[in-house]
Structures are given as C-alpha cells and as structure tokens.
Amino acid sequence: MRALIAAAIGLAAALAVVLTVTAIGAPPGETSPKPLRTTVPEHP
Incomplete structure (x- = not known):
C-alpha cells in the first residue's frame, strides 16, 4: 500500500x-x- 501511495505522489x-x-x-x-552531428565522422 505504501508503494502505491508513493507512486501516486511521484x-x-x-x-x-x-x-x-x-x-x-x-x-x-x-x-x-x-x-x-549525431554520429562520429568516418576517417578516410
């Protein structure tokens, strides 16, 4: 029951x-x- 109350408060x-x-x-x-840039550029 305490976990349910804590979850509701959160x-x-x-x-x-x-x-x-x-x-x-x-x-x-x-x-x-x-x-x-989302990826590291490739080295040639």
Missing part, C-alpha cells in the same frame, strides 16, 4: 512540474540553423 509531482513548465512557456530564442 506521479502527481511529475504532473505538477509538467503543468508548471507548460504554463510558463518555452524561453524566447531561435534554434540554430546548423544541424547537430
């Missing part, structure tokens, strides 16, 4: 954080036009 806290961030909104700014 879920409520996570939901509160998500709603707070959503209410505040994303910070102003622009994204970079340069793509990010």
Whole structure:
C-alpha cells in the first residue's frame, strides 16, 4: 500500500512540474540553423 501511495505522489509531482513548465512557456530564442552531428565522422 505504501508503494502505491508513493507512486501516486511521484506521479502527481511529475504532473505538477509538467503543468508548471507548460504554463510558463518555452524561453524566447531561435534554434540554430546548423544541424547537430549525431554520429562520429568516418576517417578516410
């Protein structure tokens, strides 16, 4: 029973954080036009 209560509290806290961030909104700014490298370039 304690585990269920702890899980419910954790879920409520996570939901509160998500709603707070959503209410505040994303910070102003622009994204970079340069793509990010996701792999290591191969050596010739």
